[in-house]
Amino acid sequence: MRQTPDFDEVINRFGTHSVKWDGMEPIFGVPAADGISMWVADMDFRPPQAVQQALESMLAHGIYGYFGDAAAYHAAIRWWMQNRHGWAVETDWVFTTHGLVNGTAIAVDAFSAPGDSVVLMTPVYHAFARVIRAAGREVVECPLALVGNRYELDFATWDAQMTGREKMLILCSPHNPGGRVWSVEELRGVAEFCTRHDLVLVSDEIHHDLLMPGQHHTVMALAAPEIAPRLVTLSATTKTFNIAGAHIGNVIIADPGLRARFAARMAALGISPNSFGMAMATAAYSPEGAAWLDALRLYLDGNRQMFDAGVNAIPGLRSMPLEATYLAWVDFSGTGMEVDEFTRRVEKLARIAANHGPSFGRGGESFLRFNFATPRKLVSEAVSRLQAAFADLQ
Incomplete structure (x- = not known):
């Protein structure tokens, strides 16, 4: 019997050698105590149960x-x-x-x-x-x-x-x-x-x-x-x-x-x-992986809608309409701020780690990339923090 994936489950990844979460503070200066990691492109969800079972079978054999x-x-x-x-x-x-x-x-x-x-x-x-x-x-x-x-x-x-x-x-x-x-x-x-x-x-x-x-x-x-x-x-x-x-x-x-x-x-x-x-x-x-993926895509779409609606409500911010991936590409050029300033607000005020746009080459200078493949509770919190960090633009 297939299990319905629980994408809402918040899984603590700290202390697991996760570059996404354990690397958040040393790389971005975002505190591990209450930071939200939305940078490197992996998801905070368990894979299909079939994948876990395949590994458990290997472990049970022991060679x-x-x-x-x-x-x-x-x-x-x-x-x-x-x-x-x-x-x-x-x-x-x-x-x-x-x-x-x-x-x-x-x-x-x-x-x-x-x-x-x-x-x-x-x-x-x-x-x-x-x-x-x-x-x-x-x-x-x-x-x-x-x-x-x-x-x-x-x-x-x-x-x-x-x-x-x-x-x-x-x-x-x-x-x-x-x-x-x-x-x-x-x-x-x-x-x-x-x-x-x-x-x-x-x-x-x-x-x-x-x-x-x-x-x-x-x-x-x-x-x-x-x-x-x-x-x-x-x-x-x-x-x-x-x-x-x-x-x-x-x-x-x-x-x-x-x-x-x-x-x-x-x-x-x-x-x-x-x-x-x-x-x-x-x-x-x-087939089990396909069913899991179909459920995942619906969940990611819900996260996308929540993130985009919240970000696009902030004057000067614009999230590019997303057709694929779970990576929101947000343009801060409308704020009139320099890169260092809008990045500081995201990392220091909102306490969110996001990829810096210039690392993607020419054309990325005014952007940050946010990974929203995480439980919806964290997406909602991230949106609230971003709105607070740029509240003076409201």
Whole structure:
């Protein structure tokens, strides 16, 4: 019998080596005693019971040797992609990496050389730029166009930026931090841009299951099938089911040539999967996991509505309409305040830890990112604190 998930349960994560909660005070100066952690993108919810049972079964057995047969794991991936995204994936297309930051780093290593350039559409997930620069590559920032309160793609401007040194584009789909679900037409535009400039396209789709009601994500492989000879897709169970600590992700490559180049780097680095992560992912990609996800999405939508209504009621603050993820991208430019001032108010007066917008690249300077994947009681408290911290604007 399936258990109804209790997303309202407040679970104390302090003292569990949680970077989100135990790192809140040393990183942001937000006191552990009464602070609210709304930064790093993991959720404060237990995963589906099937995931817990898979781990308990391993613990009961008590021997933790090398992992062998991955057939059930690959079958679960194929089932999930077909049933949730309409995408038929072959087993030999799938590489298992230690999470998708690791997968991104290996792709940068496999498909570019030191001194090459990699294109990012900013503001975007900050780890991309970090691994690109650490690998000795140059980051080319192509700013998204902010039209009203929504990000749009600006290919004409980006075409003019290209120099010929660019070898790769990393797409965030759905977009983090803006929460956009790119349309098929937009995805085709990205594919055409990559073809024009001879770029390998790495499509990070880690948030593709975390959609708001009424939204539909299309995997790049289906939006633009002709891009297959230059397409690398990243997906994972970790964001969807809140098992980021498992550090497991999938790099899916249909093209044999690209696949061989990626496989060579995997072999050279000696990467093999973690048995705990394999068991957790296999259990998550299941009918029980799907039912849990459907309940989660409704709960997150309720949190989104509460957070946005409260934030947008504060003069000068504007939360970008969210189509996917659980990450609210809030613009403080209407307050007329400098970055240091509105950040101080959030951290010192509201006692909330949120991601700083500039870390996401050009276009993020006036923003903070808030993670509302937490019990609704904490979302309500966070809204009240933000309204109090900016009460002089009322």
